[in-house]
Amino acid sequence: MASQEIELLADQLAKLPGLGPRSARRAVLHLIKQRETALSPLIRAMETVRDRLTVCDICSNIDTINPCGVCSDDRRDDTALCVVEEVADLWALDRSRLFAGRYHVLGGRLSALDGVGPEDLSIDRLLARIEEGGVNEVVLALNATLEGQTTSHYIAEKLADKPLRITQLAHGLPVGGELDYLDEGTLAQALRARRPLG
Numbered sequence: 001m002a003s004q005e006i007e008l009l010a011d012q013l014a015k016l017p018g019l020g021p022r023s024a025r026r027a028v029l030h031l032i033k034q035r036e037t038a039l040s041p042l043i044r045a046m047e048t049v050r051d052r053l054t055v056c057d058i059c060s061n062i063d064t065i066n067p068c069g070v071c072s073d074d075r076r077d078d079t080a081l082c083v084v085e086e087v088a089d090l091w092a093l094d095r096s097r098l099f100a101g102r103y104h105v106l107g108g109r110l111s112a113l114d115g116v117g118p119e120d121l122s123i124d125r126l127l128a129r130i131e132e133g134g135v136n137e138v139v140l141a142l143n144a145t146l147e148g149q150t151t152s153h154y155i156a157e158k159l160a161d162k163p164l165r166i167t168q169l170a171h172g173l174p175v176g177g178e179l180d181y182l183d184e185g186t187l188a189q190a191l192r193a194r195r196p197l198g
Helices: 004-014 021-033 035-052 087-096 123-131 146-158 184-192
Strands: 077-084 101-105 137-140 165-168
Touching: 004 021, 021 035, 077 087, 077 123, 087 101, 101 123, 123 146, 137 146
Parallel strands: 077 101, 077 137, 137 165
Antiparallel strands: none
16 A cells, blocks of 8 residues: 555546546656656646636636647637537637637537526627628537537527528548447438538
């Protein structure tokens, strides 16, 4: 058995997504063995993030600077705006390096069951950003759930009278997916979005 402090560290790490108790203990052992090259830099990095963490005033991304690194990047295309539910979605899309425009984080999705209405999301800020002008396309990159689709339709209705292109991410069969392993919703979406071959 390790000391109470080491057990506490393992317990805290085990609360992180993707880490169970055994993985957390292995991580703690690695950090202890590599104290100078792993543990100390990790502690410094965590303290820096803790002390500087902020929410971007423009897009609601989480960063250590405000405006965030995405909004501060003058190489980005100001005419394209990608709307996502959460910061994790922004990070996932931006990691792909396939979208060079700007982002807007809603902070969730509409859900009558959970009591989340338009006033609980940053939809008004989104509309204000678009009113400022310069945006030609809004990409609705919300999750392919009932709530995500409801939110996309709500935003699309709010933007219907604006002179811009409204698009959404394609949904359907994943590359390498086998039909018998897919859920009915994914299959239905793939059938509705079918296109000519060739």
